[in-house]
Amino acid sequence: MTEYSVDGARLWSRLMDMAEIGASANGGSHRLALSQDDEDGRELFLAWCRNRGFAAVFDKVGNLFVRRAGRNPAAPPVVIGSHLDTQPNGGRFDGVLGVLAGLEVLETLEDFAIATEAPVEIAVWTNEEGARFQPAMMGSGVHCGVHSLAKTLAVTDASGISVAQELERFGYAGGIEPGSRAIGSYLELHIEQGPILEQEDKTIGVVTGGQAIRWYSLALSGEETHAGPMPMAMRRDPVRHLAAVTQLVYQIGLVDPDARATVGVIETRPGSINVMPGQVRLSVDLRHPDEAALQRMHDALSEGIARLDKTADGVGISLKQIWHSPVVAFDPQLTGAVQASAAARGYAARDMVSGAGHDAFHLAKVVPATMIFVPCRGGISHNEQEYTAPEHVQAGANVLLDVALQMAGTQTPAGAAA
Ligand SMILES: [Zn+2]
Known part of the structure; x- marks a missing residue:
């Protein structure tokens, strides 16, 4: 030919x-x-x-x-x-x-x-x-x-x-x-x-x-307040837990060389320099060429977020899958x-x-x-x-x-x- x-x-x-x-x-x-x-x-x-x-x-x-x-x-x-x-x-x-x-x-x-x-x-x-x-x-x-x-x-x-x-x-x-x-x-x-x-x-x-792909919306919810008057110990600050959440996502992305984990959007609300935000929203994109491996990544993310939700004092952390494209x-x-x-x-x-x-x-x-x-x-x-x-x-x-x-x-x- x-x-x-x-x-x-x-x-x-x-x-x-x-x-x-x-x-x-x-x-x-x-x-x-x-x-x-x-x-x-x-x-x-x-x-x-x-x-x-x-x-x-x-x-x-x-x-x-x-x-x-x-x-x-x-x-x-x-x-x-x-x-x-x-x-x-x-x-x-x-x-x-x-x-x-x-x-x-x-x-x-x-x-x-x-x-x-x-x-x-x-x-x-x-x-x-x-x-x-x-x-x-x-x-x-x-x-x-x-x-x-x-x-x-x-x-x-x-x-x-x-x-x-x-x-x-x-x-x-x-x-x-x-x-x-x-x-x-x-x-x-x-x-x-x-x-x-x-x-x-x-x-x-x-x-x-x-690759199989899963998309998530991840939310950290606290209570917004003025950046000055409220003492640190009394705040319900979602940003304080942001590092733990992103670290979890990246650990999942490093499980094997074929895995991918991306946080593409990080948004604070209301997003003002002198307001401690009440809400942080993130997007998470997980990919793997093997469906079972992506399922394990999904489970690790769900369990990890549930664990963080329990330990984050006064802040709620929730995860919602919004899209799944199979292999x-x-x-x-x-x-x-x-x-x-x-x-x-x-x-x-x-x-x-x-x-x-x-x-x-x-x-x-x-x-x-x-x-x-x-x-x-x-x-x-x-x-x-x-x-x-x-x-x-x-x-x-x-x-x-x-x-x-x-x-x-x-x-x-x-x-x-x-
Ligand atoms: Zn193209």
Whole structure:
């Protein structure tokens, strides 16, 4: 399956052209979902697609599908997907690589006049990043039945503008019912967004699945009072117990090298310099690639908080789980095909789990799916400095091409020697 290769220079120049849409001051891109910049980025992408004669359609949540027909129109397509929206002042590669590598695969099939049995399609999912509208992975979530269409359309941004209004404004509210389009298998090429491939000098990450994640809201409650008159011994001060709580969380994160524990939000109320706060609220994010290990972390956190609650004089400490995303397992046939392609092309590869969430996680609930990772410099992502070398971009797209060809089924091109 390695007799065809993508045009790495074409793919690289498209990545750089796309980065100019919503270009940010320090070399990144700023295309928030369903903003004018996102629209401009999608229009550039659509122009490239139409130029090669690929038909494009939208579903009702603005997910965009671009198809290259197969010999058997009834066969469910191989779909290559990702997203074109970015974080605020985000990078040039997160999401964009997966979409433009999909286009590169379709163009390579055209260039070599390769007839596939099943159609090959690109999916551009609406609002993967969740920076402007929550939740993240919105379009793929609606497609996969995780979120209802009606509730999603009603979601508003910080200034009160709804998803439905923006879809209407750009003409993205297509007639297709989300999820009604068949998908045979789903592939997503993405930058790793972590440092492991670079550190180990590997080119391809064979992504076997995603970490399990649990989110919590943690509250310490006392009684607010003036910072001056109240003697220390008489205070019910939640901040006094903050160190013990964060120490507990970090101990849990250090149980083994695969565990992750993060306190992302710490908020005092009312938050004034001369008021001893009555409330402290924290967020806790626990992750592990093994569901049973995450359960043990959960138990350690719950028991530890209950213990601290008993010993914190006059202060209540409570924990509430607000989200649980179980371990995601990708399709073994697809991960095997990724391994085989990397081996055949001589790319150093290793198995890994994804630490970040991706559209592919939703897709894996309903169709065979997998992801391919390529290194990014310093593991830096969601940052204007995000960078993946051209040879890694090309290698990832070649593996994507091989696996897409294998899943779609090929015929010898007309006129070529058998
Ligand atoms: Zn992404």
